[in-house]
Amino acid sequence: MSLTDILTILLLSAGALFFFAGTVGLLRFPDVYTRLHALTKADNLGLGLLLAGLALQAESWTVVARLLLIWLLMLLASSSVAHLVVRTAHRRGIKLWKR
């Protein structure tokens, strides 16, 4: 097993961990705002780590470029959509959670 393979495994595992954390947050946090906060942030970073791990295994630069493009699009879409959902929730008068 080469160094690249080990790095890939580390990156993929770290990515999976972030996805797991995001999902736990989605299920366990008390209101829509905190849930989306957990999901969006953790998944954005998790996907970045996953794609970085995959990019190390890529055969050509065009594949790396495509993976990067996927990540950028995902960042754009997920943060915008999170904003839209939260804004709608706020307008409908869903209260912020307080301890």
Added chain:
Amino acid sequence: MEALTLLSWGFDVTLGGTLMWLAWRTLASEDLFKGIVLFIAFGLLMALAWVRLDAPDIALAEAAIGAGLTGALLLAALAKLESGSKESQPLQESTITKAMVNKSDKQILFRLLLVILLSVFVAGLVYVVLSLPLQTIGLSETVAENLDASGVSNPVTAVLLNFRAYDTLLELAVLLLALLGIWSLRSPSERNESASGKVLDMLTRLLVPLLILVSGYLLWVGGHAPGGAFQAGSVLAAAGVLLLLTGWRPGVRFAGLALRFALVMGLAVFVIVAVVMVLLGGRLLEFPLSFAGNFILLIEAAATLSIGITLAALFFGTRPKPAQSSASREESGAQER
């Protein structure tokens, strides 16, 4: 290697189980909005299942049309249902209570009948699956042998636009008919969108050019790799849906004849190519070998535009208001009555 096969087997079982569960939840959920969201999740996982079955063409179509656009259409329909039901709620309640009275005795019989029918259906399905030969190659060898004659190197495109071009031609016609049905059911009206906000505007501005580019890429790549008119068209339609959501409307100049022309173009080009071939002495939908690739690209390009615009128009739900003419004034008069 052993562990890897076990892992992929475990993945497939989980995927299949989740699909069944999602399908059940989609059908059983009382809340329509929840049902639609579950349906979209079902479509995305279904696309994953197609990828596992080595069918990237269908996976693309499922993700773009099945999950994406159908989801958007269902949500648009739900929004209309909700705005409609606010006005007619008392009526609905009275019909529901009437139905409840008649239900109690008929209900058991009805359910029994349903269970029997479903059991017969499941038994038939099981019989069919069991009677299938274990190893089958179907028509894939025949397609592979004749691939050179089709003008493209992607077998899926070869089947869809050459060997079985009838199917695709009729699909385009069905899509157009669906739009005509919707247009004739609802009179043109302005949809009131709430202000979309800066973030959605920004996102749309960035995404729409990219979506058009991806659509063109999918169209072009369809000749030799997974892609094609329906996938490209649905990506184009996604751009249209985004634009419509931000409050963009086609200018009055384009909403009439130009729009109609764009809608029928895909079908028209297909039919014209077919008829010209007949007139030149060939058979219907038979492409000469030297032009087959170009004909397919021409048909697919026209079909992509038409599919994209038709799907976006389906999302819009009504005819866009045409420029003032005697016909439209009559209609608005009828609406007032």
